[in-house]
Amino acid sequence: MPSPSSRSIDAEQRCLLSNGRYSVMLGANGAGFSRWRGLAVTRWxxxxxxxxxxSYLLLRDEDDGEAWSASRQPYGTHRPDDAVAFDAGCARFSRRHHSVHSVLEVAVxxxxxxxxxxxxxxxxGDRKRTLSLTSYAELVLGQISADDAHPAFSKMFVQTARDATHGMLLATRRRRDASEAEVWAAQAMQIAGAEGGDAGECETDRARFLGRLRTLRDAQAMQPGAALSNTVGCVLDPVFSLRRRFTxxxxxxxxxxxxTRLADSRDGAMALTTQLGDADAAERLFDGAGQQAEAERRRLGIGAAQAARFTGWMSALLYNDPRQRAAPDALARGRGGAPVLWSAGISGDRPIILLRLGEADDLARVNEVLQAQQYWRSQQLAVDVVLLHGAGDAWQAALDPLVSAQQARLKTGDRLPKAELFALRDDAIGEDLRNGLLTVARVVLDGAPPAPAAPGSTPAPPRHRRSAQPPRLRLPPSPPAPTRRNSPTATAASSMVAAPTGSNSTNSAPRPHRG
Incomplete structure (x- = not known):
């Protein structure tokens, strides 16, 4: 069933497209990331x-030099005709710029x-338009944690090349030792139905693309008449950028x-030429992605209502959402840092869902949360689940089989990311650990199952046992693009400092950086 457009869904909602190895996360504004086998493909x-x-597609009118994008980001412009749909296996962005209408579809x-x-x-319109399409993505091709900790150092090991015959860009990360996994990326842009023609332009040096003291919103490469430099090799700040002109x-x-293709060898990346020479490859890819996504949901027994709830939880796991976290007074009580979680064997390295249960609560919500954890793991998203339950032998006996079965499932799948499940008795843990869990948990749920949503409606955020919060501050429609290079917050475990309602305590307002 198709998802509602951005005119009715929460603008903060995200989707995750994955085949179990390669994953793409996208927001309603077009921002997001690509990851492969636990490695970051693009920076996020x-x-x-x-x-x-x-990763973005940028358009430029070659007659008057005006530039715009196929999604709201990176230019931050919002138009009345903008529409976004997240379907099984596909994300769709529809926009109109003057007389040019665009539809961007993304699939894995x-x-x-x-x-x-x-x-x-x-x-x-009534006149011929001469346009160019330019792609842009910052490359990582390495461990997420390493790029978060020291992005400037991480960038130094990516080397790029160009295959002019196929109009293809190649990139690989130079390995520092034999234990590092070999990773190759290939990217190519083509005009459907066009035979041969101009190979277009390319750029792999971010500094050349942006220009001095510029950001992506006013990049030098997108200025009227500006061309890409076709620079490849050992660049200090790698990007993938391709451009094609057309009328x-x-x-x-x-x-x-x-x-874009990822592989563990150059030959594997070069296999992308097979798709480039097949006129029907794109249509088969989109059909196969939708069928695979539906089949995975059927395998795990996930219905439409559950899928909508899982999407809401996933959005809060990736982006701080005060509506789904503990109340501000509970966040303020957290102290002691990550060592508080270590006492229960919880690393705090992955986002956490905390499910609080009472003796009378139904096990249906437990099953649903564990089902969501298994589904996300199959999509290459690692999430830890903590069950905080009350005392009672009968309750413990009913919960133990579910916990044991899930923990066994989480140990299978060599290519799947590590995720863990913890079951703690509320009367057996200290106040510091309880407050710490409430502070770091991105989603805090209670055991009572939600009321079924009306057909076709958008599910409301889950209700929690928490104190009332002040109204959430709404941000301006076109915020400035982020350009800093500080590390993100996968969880709040490192500091356990309370975040004010409607903000993220580890993210300050972005400041321009030097390109």
Missing amino acids: REDPVGDGWG AADADIELRRLSLSNH LAPDSSVTLLLW
Whole structure:
């Protein structure tokens, strides 16, 4: 069933597209990340203010030099005709810029580690338009934690190259020792139905793309008449950027495809040429991605209402959402740092869902949360679950089999990320640990199952046993793009300092950086 458009869904909602190895997270504004086998493909930071990290398709009118994007970010512009739909296996962004209408679809192949962004443009005006399409993504190709801790050092080991024959960019991370996994990325842009033609332009040096003292919103490469430099090699700040020019006659349309493939060898990355030479490959990829996503939900027994709740929880796990966390007074009581969690064997390295249970609570909510954990893990999103339950032998006896079975499932799957389940008795833990859990948990739930939503409605945020909160501060519609390079907050375990309602305690307002 198709998802509602951005005119009715929460603008903070996210979707996760995955084949179990390659994952793409996207927000309603087009920001997000790509990851492969636990490695970051593109750079991303949790930033609830600017939220401008991601992979983008940028358009430029070659006649008047005006530039815009196929999604709200990175330019931050919002138009009345904007619409977003998150369906099973596919994200869709629809926009209109003057007389040019665009539809961007994103999917991950079910049978290969390929991400495809398909942009369909149509000209509803009365004059011919000469346009160019430019892709942009900051490359990591390495461990997420290493890039978070020292991005400047991480960037030094990525080397790029160009295969001019196929108009393809290649990138790999130079390994510092034999224990590091080899990773290769390939990207190519093509105009559907066009045979041969101009190979276009490319750029892999971020400094050259942005220019001095500029951000992505006013990048030098997107200025009127500016060309990409075709720079490849050992650049200090790697990006993938490709550009193709084309004309769009009145009442005509064109489709452009941006392919990205990840592999553990150069030959594996170069296998992308198979898709480039197949005219039907894009349509098969989107069909297969939808079927694979539906099949995975059926395998885990996830219905439409559950999928909507899981999406709401996942959004809060990735971006701080005060509506789903503990009350501010509870957050303020957390102290002691990560060692408080270590006493219960909880690392705090992954986002946490805390489910508080009473003796009379139904086990249905426990099963649902464990089902969500298993589903996210199959999508390459690692989440820890903590069950905090009351005393009682009968309750313990009913809970133990569920916990044991889930812990056994979490130990399977060599290619799946590590995730853990903890079951704690409320009367057996100290006040410091209880307060610490409430502070770091991104989602705090109670055992009572939610009331079923009306057909076609958007599920409301879950209700918790918590004190009332002041109204949430709404941000301006077009916040400045983030440009700093500080590390994100996967969880609040490192500090356990309370975050004010509507903000993230570890994220200050972004400041411009030097390109």
